[in-house]
Amino acid sequence: MNGKVKTIWITGANGQVGSELRKLATFYPKYNFLFTTREDVPIHDAALVEKFLFHNPVDVCINAAAYTAVDLAEKEREQAMLVNATAPGYLASACYLHNVRLIHISTDYVFDGNGKVPYLEDDAVDPVNFYGQTKLIGEQEVLRLHLQSIVVRTSWVYSTFGKNFVKTIYKLIKERKEISVVNDQFGCPTYAADLANALLLIAITDNAPPGIYHYCNKGIISWYDFAEAICTLSNSSCVVFPIATSHYPTPAKRPAFSALNTEKIKKTFHLSIPDWKQSLKICLQDIVQ
Ligand SMILES: NC(=O)c1ccc[n+]([C@@H]2O[C@H](COP(=O)([O-])OP(=O)(O)OC[C@H]3O[C@@H](n4cnc5c(N)ncnc54)[C@H](OP(=O)(O)O)[C@@H]3O)[C@@H](O)[C@H]2O)c1
Secondary structure, three states: OOOOOOEEEEEOOOOHHHHHHHHHHOOOOOOEEEEOOOOOOOOOOHHHHHHHHHHOOOOEEEEOOOOOOOOHHHOOHHHHHHHHHHHHHHHHHHHHHOOOEEEEEEEHHHOOOOOOOOEOOOOOOOOOOHHHHHHHHHHHHHHHHOOOOEEEEEOOEEOOOOOOHHHHHHHHHHHOOEEEEEOOOEEOOEEHHHHHHHHHHHHHOOOOOOEEEEOOOEOOEEHHHHHHHHHHHOOOOOEEEEEOHHHOOOOOOOOOEOOEOOHHHHHHHOOOOOEHHHHHHHHHHHHHO
16 A cells, blocks of 8 residues: 555445545545445445445545434334444455455444443443444454454544534523433543544554554543533523433433543554543534534
8 A cells, every 4th residue: 555545435424424534534635535425335235335346446444334323223123233234244345355444433332331430442242222232243244354444433423414412402402491411321422523533544544453442532421411511612591400311211222331441542543532522612613603
C-alpha cells in the first residue's frame, strides 16, 4: 500500500457514523473515498458486495452499515440477524479475497451489564437483547473470516444526523415542562464525529494491529445525567426527573452498566479522546442552528 493513494470504502454512508465520515473525508484530500448507501450496495447481498470490490480498487473498508433499531430487533429478528451477523461475514470474506482491510463497528451491548468497572476488549460477552446477540455474531464472523480485521465497539452514539437520544431529548425539552429519564443505566456517550475521527485514523494507519478496540467519549454517566446536561447546555427550563428502568419498560432489555475501557485504542493509535460534555456541547451547537 505504501506510495499509493489509499482508497477507503464506507458502507452505511447515510447513517450517523457514515454521515460524519463523509463530512470528515473532506479534510483528507490525499485519500480516495467511496461512500455507499443501502440502495447502492446492500451489504446483505453477497454478490453485490463481491461485485463492488471486484470493480473498485479498495484498500480499507469501514462498515458503518447496520440494523440499529434495538427494540424493533426483538420482533424483526430475521432482518436484524441478516444485516448485523450474516452481512458482516459476507463483507469479511470479500475483503479477505480482495486484500482489503476491514474495520467493522460493534457495540457495548455485547456485554451483560453486570460489570462495575469499564469493560475491556477481552472481557466475557453475554448480550441481554437480540440486537446485542446479532452484533456479537457479526463481530465474531468478521474476526473469524478475515484475521486482519479490526472491530471497534462503541456506545450511546449521537450526532446531528439520524435519530438519537440527544435529538430526541432536545425536541422533548422544547415541547414539555418536565420529562422523566432512567437513572440506573450507566454508559459512555459517543459523538459520532469523534468516532469517525478515530475510524479514519485507524484506516490510514499502515499495519494497524488487528483485533477488537473500544471507543467512546471520556466519562461514565446515566441517561438521566445525559438528559440533564442536554437541558443545561440548551438553557432549557424543562425539569428532568430520574426514574428507574422498571418504570420505563422497553421491548429490548438494556445492560445496566456498559461503560467501555478505551486505553487500548488510545495507546495503539496515540489517540486523545474528548470528554463527553465537551463533545455534547459541540454537537448541540450544530443541532440548535
Ligand atoms: N447508534 C448507537 O447508539 C450505537 C451504539 C453502539 C454501536 N453502534 C454501532 O455503530 C454503527 C453505526 O451506527 P449508526 O448509529 O451510525 O447507525 P444508523 O444511523 O442507523 O446507520 C446505519 C446505516 O446502515 C444502513 N443499512 C441498514 N441496513 C443496510 C444494509 N443491509 N446494507 C447497507 N446499508 C444498510 C442504514 O440505511 P438506511 O438509512 O437506508 O436505513 C443506515 O444508513 C453500527 O454498527 C451500530 O451497530 C451504534
